[in-house]
Amino acid sequence: MRSKFLFFPVFVILLNLLTRNTMAQSIEQRKTDSVFQLVKTQFNAKNADQLYELTGSRLKKDLIIEAFRNICNYQLFVLGEIKESSLISFENNKDAIYKLNFSTGKTLQLLMSLDKNDKLAVFLFQPYKKAEGEKKSLASSSNLLKTIDDRHVDTAARVYIQKANTVGLSIGVLKDGKINYYEYGETARGNGKLPAGGTLFEIGSITKTFTSTLLAYYVNEGKLKLSDPITKYLPDSVTLNKALHGITLQNLSNHTSGLPSLPPDFFAHVTDTLNPYKDYTKRLLFSYLKTCTLNSQPGEKYAYSNMAAGLLGILLEHISGKTYEQMVTEIITQPLQMNSTVQNITPLLKPRLASVYNEDGKQTEVWDFSALAPCGSLKSTVNNLLIYAKANMAYGSTKLSEAIELTHNVTFDKDIKVCLAWHIIKVDGVEYYFHNGGTYGSSSFLAFNKEKNIAIVILSNCGESVDGVGVNILKKIQ
Known part of the structure; x- marks a missing residue:
């Protein structure tokens, strides 16, 4: 479920690798x-x-x-x-x-x-992962280690932040109504500056949950239905492709559309290998859709698709007459006062943006997006995303609350539970609404359980996944 430039299929559960056999070739x-x-x-x-x-x-x-x-x-x-x-x-x-x-x-x-x-x-x-090694000294941290939960967080975070390739880590934990922030490492390698609750990170595919909240909002407004075929909102030249006729808006949201993760011609249009999404336009996407075939019948199989989420956002732009960033701002971030959650970094926000590093620890670029922005373009902070998590845990009577509640309905349940963008995972038997994200230079994790009154947000400015950190913390504090 992790969003990257390319998704690699896990055919089987990885075996535990034992000690290296140094004998001659067997x-x-x-x-x-x-x-x-x-x-x-x-x-x-x-x-x-x-x-x-x-x-x-x-x-x-x-x-x-x-x-x-x-x-x-x-x-x-x-x-x-x-x-x-x-x-x-x-x-x-x-x-x-x-x-x-x-x-x-x-x-x-x-x-x-x-x-x-x-x-x-x-x-x-x-x-490909080079041998990571360890940092020569203990990475800085704001964790005061006063409570048992502080120590649980530190144990999980240290495994990650002490790797030689990782740089900074920002963790927010909501438990029993109380929020604690834990910062590790640096916002840029060598600057000695700890991240803070207001440090901006790429959040990658957590963006998809925002896109599906917009979908749910317009459903509740009566402007569309989850069961609407996508051809209802596509240009006539694209709707001539009969393969698209069975795909609904819900299929785009829950990854059951049958569309591939990315258009096969995506790579042919990459002009900057460190910033791959910036040149893939709506024109290119529609050109592909005119003749595409599906990998499976819509609604039958789960197959994670960045393209589907990007297309969903494009259709919502058509329906609303607004840009993706306008919709996110007006419907989600302004009502929740999430003023540091944006698609495009302004000069005012730029000083707060963490530098980003790939899985080898080398500095890379923050991604820019064109047509596929709704699949992974947002930047945010740990404190903003905890506000978002709290809003997802506290249903109310506002239009936004009702939209959020709709996104939590399970829409697919075959081997994997998927709602509208949100996935449901189990951690030691406890179910969490969950999404993660990843770009070349960032990794993110968000999970919450309303009944347990627990939410966790983890943001890193390294492409090394933080999923293990998140799961290990949840195991200890739930």
């Missing part, structure tokens, strides 16, 4: 290397079916060939050919990790292992 390693060469050959030939034949019965059971083809065609083959590859590690005499350099300039790593029949049991493409 028979198992040679077998694995041989299968990897077959993988590389079929990948470069863009032959999804032959790749599928290399998988074992367990993977075939978990992933039907149609889904595998879609993943290959829309997420993997667009990376280009594997130009260079090298073995990073072979652990537990079973689990191999290969570094892959693609013709598009992207670098990933591939985790794979074989079953007893020498077929693929694990086949997982991941962002």
